[in-house]
Amino acid sequence: MRSRIFSGAALLCVALSGCGTEQAAGPTGATPTVTPTTASPTTTQPTSEHPSPTSVPLDADSPARPVCPSTIGTSPTLVPAKPTIGGTTDALVPDQVPSYAVVCSYPAGSNTEQTPTASSYRLQSSVQVKSGLEAIPDDLGHLMAGSGKNRPCTAMGGAQTQTLLGLQYARGVVWVANLAEPNNCSASSNGVFTTPTSLGREFTDAARTGVWKLTTPTNPCAGGSPGRAGADKQLAPGDPTGLVVCVESKAKPVPVDLQHRLQAAFGKLVTAPSQMYAQCSGAGKTAYLVFDYAVGPRVWIQVAPRCTPQVLSDGLQADSAGEVVQLLEQGGYLS
Numbered sequence: 001m002r003s004r005i006f007s008g009a010a011l012l013c014v015a016l017s018g019c020g021t022e023q024a025a026g027p028t029g030a031t032p033t034v035t036p037t038t039a040s041p042t043t044t045q046p047t048s049e050h051p052s053p054t055s056v057p058l059d060a061d062s063p064a065r066p067v068c069p070s071t072i073g074t075s076p077t078l079v080p081a082k083p084t085i086g087g088t089t090d091a092l093v094p095d096q097v098p099s100y101a102v103v104c105s106y107p108a109g110s111n112t113e114q115t116p117t118a119s120s121y122r123l124q125s126s127v128q129v130k131s132g133l134e135a136i137p138d139d140l141g142h143l144m145a146g147s148g149k150n151r152p153c154t155a156m157g158g159a160q161t162q163t164l165l166g167l168q169y170a171r172g173v174v175w176v177a178n179l180a181e182p183n184n185c186s187a188s189s190n191g192v193f194t195t196p197t198s199l200g201r202e203f204t205d206a207a208r209t210g211v212w213k214l215t216t217p218t219n220p221c222a223g224g225s226p227g228r229a230g231a232d233k234q235l236a237p238g239d240p241t242g243l244v245v246c247v248e249s250k251a252k253p254v255p256v257d258l259q260h261r262l263q264a265a266f267g268k269l270v271t272a273p274s275q276m277y278a279q280c281s282g283a284g285k286t287a288y289l290v291f292d293y294a295v296g297p298r299v300w301i302q303v304a305p306r307c308t309p310q311v312l313s314d315g316l317q318a319d320s321a322g323e324v325v326q327l328l329e330q331g332g333y334l335s
Helices: 133-140 200-209 256-268 323-330
Strands: 033-036 071-073 100-110 120-122 125-128 159-169 172-180 242-247 250-253 278-280 287-292 299-303 311-313 316-318
Touching (some): 159 200
Antiparallel strands (some): 100 125, 242 250, 287 299
16 A cells, blocks of 8 residues: 555645645735736747846846746746845745745646647736735745655646746845646746745735735644755754654644654664655554744654655655654554
């Protein structure tokens, strides 16, 4: 039997909002500024009237506000210009609050089209994000690196929209690109740094409400992990502030001393890049460990002695759980 990482009964996908599920309507505390266009969602080649996205200026000394290009190429991670400011080669955005943000939306047909005929997509709307900008550094600055290719995903068909988030900083502009599609499985990129985390739903929510808001479940067992920075190098990266084990979708706290012993045990395992699924057989318990952090996303780790691999996370996996199983059994978390 093939098993993937679960949150209770929910599949842990590489996405901030889950996989193939509908989110609740976003907040309405700010009125979005929308600049619609009359252009068709179908495509045109760039012209003087519809310039290429690469023509968007990026002046590091006196940056103008980002302006949505009237057309965009069909690559899901294509940005109008690569960032030239610090903090964008190893993270999606710098550790600063942007002074201005805009979401650009480009209808991109359906993901059921086997051979897309478009060579570019036309701008449908340009929406200023007026609220929530202070959360962007923490929400987008701690995501795991990676292309997102060859990762398991659902296969629901439906409409999709190419999206851009343009952010203005004191010394330049950063663009982030993502394809909003039904499965929420598209990678996101600033043109230099790419993460497997899909931001399509967050971008479309911001375009609808004019508010940036990343919804993180209060119950750590109620949602999966988008992939934390460093999780592709360590099972429990950085300095977690807490650990719970999910038992029947309820969080069971782990004492600090046991948390540290588990972190050390995870650090001793022989790991490989995660394939995001496991082959399981027979009866047996499965533990879902959730490490929490002061800022940025949580880290989920599945420990299942009856499966191969026995340890599975969004960044790494290990065929043998080693001492981790003994520690969990002694603490009554896996019995």
